[in-house]
Amino acid sequence: MRSPDAPTARERRAAHFRRGAYLLPSMFTIGNMFCGYACIVFAMRGEFHTAAPFIGIAFIMDALDGRIARLTGATSAFGIQLDSLADVISFGMAPAILSFAWGLHELGRWGWAIGFLFVAAAALRLARFNIQTTAAPDKRYFVGMPSPSAASVPAATVFAWPYQIDDPVAALAVVPVVVIPALLMVSTVRFRSFKDLNLGWRRSYVPLFLVVIVVAAIAAEPRIMLAVCAYAYLLSAFVGMLWTRIRKPKAATPSP
Numbered sequence: 457m458r459s460p461d462a463p464t465a466r467e468r469r470a471a472h473f474r475r476g477a478y479l480l481p482s483m484f485t486i487g488n489m490f491c492g493y494a495c496i497v498f499a500m501r502g503e504f505h506t507a508a509p510f511i512g513i514a515f516i517m518d519a520l521d522g523r524i525a526r527l528t529g530a531t532s533a534f535g536i537q538l539d540s541l542a543d544v545i546s547f548g549m550a551p552a553i554l555s556f557a558w559g560l561h562e563l564g565r566w567g568w569a570i571g572f573l574f575v576a577a578a579a580l581r582l583a584r585f586n587i588q589t590t591a592a593p594d595k596r597y598f599v600g601m602p603s604p605s606a607a608s609v610p611a612a613t614v615f616a617w618p619y620q621i622d623d624p625v626a627a628l629a630v631v632p633v634v635v636i637p638a639l640l641m642v643s644t645v646r647f648r649s650f651k652d653l654n655l656g657w658r659r660s661y662v663p664l665f666l667v668v669i670v671v672a673a674i675a676a677e678p679r680i681m682l683a684v685c686a687y688a689y690l691l692s693a694f695v696g697m698l699w700t701r702i703r704k705p706k707a708a709t710p711s712p
Contacts, residue, residue, distance in 0.1 A: 459570065460500070463566035472515050478676065480524055481522070481524045481525035481528070481531075481535055482521070482534075482535060484517050484518075484520050484521035484524060484538050485517070485518075485521045485535065485538050485542050486542070487514075487517045488514045488517035488518050488521065488539075488542045488543070488546050489516035489541075489542035489545055489546060491510040491511065491513045491550075492510070492511070492542070492545035492546030492547070492549065493550075493674055494507075494510045495507045495508070495510035495511055495514075495546070495550040495551075495553075495554055495611075496549065496550050496553050496554075498609075499550075499553050499554040499557040499558070500553070500555065500557060502620060503619040504557070504558055504574065504614050504619070504620065505615070505618035507554055507614070508554065508611045508612070508614040508615035508618065508657065509611075509615060509645075510550070511546065511547070511550055511551060511554070511608065511611035512611060512612075512615075512682065514546035514547070514550070514604075514607075515604045515607075515608060516548070518539070518542075518547075518604055519604075521535075521538070521539060532596040533672040536586065536702070540582045540583075540585075540586055542576075543578070543582055543603055543604070544578060544579050544582060546604075546607070547578055547604050547606065548574065548575045548577075548578030548579055548603065548607075549575055549605040550607070551574060551606075551607040551610045551634075552571040552572065552574040552575045552634070553571065554610060554611065554614055555570075555571060555574070555610045555614070555630060555633065555634050556568055556571040557620075558597060558614050558620060558621060558630065558632055559620070559621035559626070559627045559629075559630035560627060560631075560634065561627075562621060562622065562623065562624045562626075562627035563624065563627050563628075563631075564697070567627070570631060570634055570635060571634065572633050572639045572672075573634070573635065573638050574606075574610075574635075574637070574644055576638075577638035577639070577641040577642050578603045578606070578607070578638075578641060579608075580642050581600055581601075581602075581603050581641035581642060582603055583626055584600070584642075585597070585598075585600075585602075595649065596648065596649055597646040597647060597648060597649060598646065598647045598648075598649050599644055599646060600641050600642060600643050600644065600645065600646070600647070601637060601638065601640035601641050601643070601647050601661065601690070601693070602641075602647065602649075603641060605637075605647070605686070605689050605690070606637035606640060606641045608685075608686040608689075609633060609635075609636075609637045609680075609686045609690055610630075610633050610634055610686065611638070612682045612683040612685070612686035612687075612688075613633050613683060614684040615678075615682060615683070616679045616680065616682070617681055636690070640645060640690070640693070645693045645694075645697070646693060646696070646697075647689070647692070647693045648692060648693075648696070670685070678692060688696075703710075
């Protein structure tokens with residue numbers, strides 16, 4: 457005879473579904489972490505054409521785990537912390553080691569110091585994001601460049617030119633590719649989040665059509681277009697600042 461306090465079959469199925477819903481976002485987070493690890497392994501082997509795309513895959517995994525968690529109502533403090541730890545690997549350590557193995561190694565100790573600067577900036581950016589999430593003044597913008605977008609700058613650059621740099625003078629060109637995104641991560645420059653981007657749920661389907669054009673262009677010329685997208689997002693914050701200053705109405709002058 458079944459106890460009145462024992463869960464019914466429906467309740468057991470519901471509990472099993474809830475456990476699966478909580479595990480699903482974490483599986484994408486672990487996939488994100490694996491991509492960062494794989495990028496490091498292939499970078500150490502000098503296979504840059506294989507290493508760089510793993511950061512792009514990690515970017516996609518990172519975008520999906522948060523959306524899936526919100527859609528399934530499976531957000532948790534554990535998932536937030538796991539996501540940040542995975543991001544430090546995929547968007548901090550992986551691009552730093554990739555950049556060092558690709559070109560910064562020619563600068564000796566300065567090279568690995570610059571690589572560490574990127575790792576530290578990514579960790580600081582993620583820590584600041586975690587404590588500012590609940591008190592963000594404007595959810596349309598990030599304060600500082602997001603670590604996945606910052607990591608995409610060196611990753612897209614390596615993907616566009618996957619040949620090891622063996623000249624110290626040429627290696628100097630790698631420095632701004634690493635340092636500028638690192639500084640932007642810990643800056644207060646605002647970057648558009650695109651989380652509220654309308655993709656066709658209103659009468660205008662122009663945004664959706666623009667996304668289709670970008671996807672088609674990336675499919676046709678991935679090496680060029682991914683680099684264009686990475687650098688375009690980096691520059692978009694400064695273009696936005698300039699546009700805001702141009703459009704800002706002049707203060708009314710007091711009448712005599």
